[in-house]
Amino acid sequence: MDYDSMDAKLMKLMQWMIPECDCGWEVDALMQTFQLVALYTACAVTLLSCTVVRCAIKVTVEVEEVISTCGNPKNGAWALWCYGAPLIVRVGKRTFASIMEVGTGIPPLCNTRPRIFMRDERGWRIIWHADEFREREPCPLACFHNGILLLSVNPLINIAESRRGACKPHLLRFSLRKLDAPPKILQPKWVD
Incomplete structure (x- = not known):
């Protein structure tokens, strides 16, 4: 596989998508979406290497x-x-992190459960966790500015x-306005 050729093609695509590719408002808007308040070193490396291809970007660590x-x-x-896939998302001044927990004494493969942590002006706290250890891997998050958080x-x-x-893949929909309410299950309709 010719990685140099692929890099050149990705760079051309990025320049087409973001004409100046100089961290103008388009890249700034993208980075604001992924701005990290809590710094996972590995997530920061992934973000820098995968989100914006070889564009000069400014990252400010606010809290580690x-x-x-x-x-x-x-x-x-x-x-x-x-x-x-994002494990840390931010909506306004609140940051959310999905962090798996390994069940003690539970055999693999499906021996973890997701937990959602939230950081606000009071610091980090857990706001939700699955009742049982039925997952194999981390669970990605998505957020929307209309108050919806998806897991x-x-x-x-x-x-x-x-x-x-x-296993049964689906989404859990949380309302950021009612964090103590149970999530709504969004089950995809599969076609045979």
Whole structure:
């Protein structure tokens, strides 16, 4: 595979999408969407290397702090298994992080659960977690400025048969106006 040629093509595409490619307002708007208040070193590296191709960007670290830790699930996944998918999002002055938790004594593969942490003026706190350890890998987040937070999940369907069985992908929709309310399940309609 000719990576230099691919890099050149990506750069041309970026220049076409952002004519000056000089961190004008278009790139600034993009970066504001992904601006990190809590700095995961690995997320910052992913953000810098994957989001904007070879454009000069300015990143300002506002806060560097540990949100939570994550043990080794021993299932092939790890805390940033879904790199390229956001685990940290920001809406206004609030920042949200999806951090998996490994279940103690639960065998792989599906032995983790998602947790959502929120940071506001009071600091970090957990605002939601799944009741059971049915996930294999981290669960990406998406947010909208109209007060909706989405979490992509893929829980194991039947824990009785095995920790390696079929899973059920769907979204959980949270209202940022009612964080104590349970999330709404958004199930895709699959075509056979």
